[in-house]
Amino acid sequence: MVELEEEPVKVSEPIVREAIIEESRIEEVPVRETDEVGIDRIAPNPDQPRTQFKKEEIEELAASIEKDGLLQPILVRQMADGTYQIIAGERRWQASKAAGLKKVPVRIKEVDDDQALELALIENIQRSDLNPIEEAYGYRRLMERRSMTQAEVAQAVSKGRSTVANALRLLDLPEEAQQLLFEEKITAGHARAILSVPTAEGRLSLTQKIIDNGLNVREAENLARLMSGKKDSSASASREPMPAVYKSVAKTLRETLKTNVRVKSSKGKNKIEIEFKDEEDLRRLFSELVGE
Template identity: 70%
Template sequence: MAKANKSGLGRGLNSLLGGAFEEAAPLESTPKRVLVEQQREETVVPIPMHTEPVVERQNVSRETITPMKEESIVDGESQVTIKSVVQRRTDEVPIESVSPNPDQPRTNFKREALEELAASIEKDGLLQPILVRPVGTNEYQIIAGERRWQACKIVGLKTVPVRIKDADDDQALELALVENIQRSDLNPIEEAYGYRRMMERRNLTQSEVAQAMSKGRSTVANALRLLELPEEAQQLLFEEKISAGHARAILSIPTKEGRQKLTDKLVAEKLTVREAEAIARLFSGKRNDAPTKKEPLPKMFKTVAKALKDVLHTPVKVKSSNGKNKIEIEFQDEEDLERLFEELIAAAS
């Protein structure tokens, strides 16, 4: 199993934007001057001050980069194609010409946090442009930055700075996922639905999504498993009324009925994670009752276990339960398992 990539999203927005993405310079709430790029020389163009802020739509800068290209990420025989940016530019556009993306992976915007951001924007201005794509004549759809856009609306701004990028639906979804995951802005349910939309829309496997997002396959698999929760439990996790620990306890129950029962108890009794885990064991038939007196294991079992332990140099247990017998051999990792296999072959020959 592939290990999770602890280094985070190494590719990130910079890669998806054709390797040319740069953080925008802070924009002051009362504009004093604008730098216009002309033939790679900077010219200072003063803008007259007004008694009341009057902002007209104007092009601040335009940049053209290389035509669209494709980069391949190979995973075995599979191949994921991620398209690069065609062009990007920064504009000041009317706020009403910008609309949210219905495929935006992040849907939970807390009002209190929005108001705090709005207060910051009112004081210092919007420090980073909103990433958008054109969807019509003078109409734009948000790729990343809906929270900033909502806060600007609360402030009452008439225009907002945007970075415009030509992107199709698949690119927009990928960029939104990467941007939000980099910022740790998505809750687990939002992240899971984002991965699933990528899989369905582009016919990708879990491994291919993991490659595209620079995540371990197990990370993507565990996120997608949250979508097996009862709908009510998904909503509770989405609203942060239960934790990921509660979700894991629910998923440990094999039946839908048992999962729903535990979800109901979580709501009614406000269980801790440890309490939820204990109830999950009961619903799964794994009781923690005091063990009944067991018949002692035959002497032969202990003799074989000791002999195997001496040969394999690892803990070995021989168990008997409900008329079924089994041998447990511990190993640390793939390399250790291969060593055990070679030891067994050598002992048998």
């Protein structure tokens, strides 16, 4: 996965919603009582499925921890050198460090590498913390590391087999499209449209057209049908090419606002569409636009 230089546009969930980890597939393993350990003796798991944490959500949780303390212990396992590796709760650990805590409560679980990966994946999926690409790579790692079938992975994470299969299909996307999906510059709907194009060259071409022209999912699907040699009588399929200045403005706004932006013209009516996730994201965009 390519390192990102800018933060993805992902609005944090309410901090109070901490997960209950379902361990239906994990064998019964010993769990020690909650203990407090030095925060510097804890390290993240390199196999953690979630690879991106927004600065804003860490700061928000850190403020809550400064006020009320860390209410839910971090789930860890003890390593051979006496340090602890996070199984679930890396965001809480990062926020606790930001809040200046020297010790944090932990629950120590005796699991091997594969069990730790499975627990981490289950927790993140149940909390909807993973973007589609992270989720897909998590499923694939489970299948490879534990020699599991798609059906077994689906059972482990309490998902339908078709859900797991569709997620894994995202790994057939061109690397450029995977990165755009990772950065949330395209959606899973765009990804499905790209995957419907039969050739690798066509998929890459459609990916570029989606970005250059700010295509929504329906427009991407229509173009995918045309590129696949299927007829499409919809109005969007026969639309005039977007003027170069529209493409340039849309691209600049997307990069500046870090969200999807489309410039449209139809029957003499022109408009700019700016996507936002929720009220918090709307306020952020407003501040960017008016310079506050």
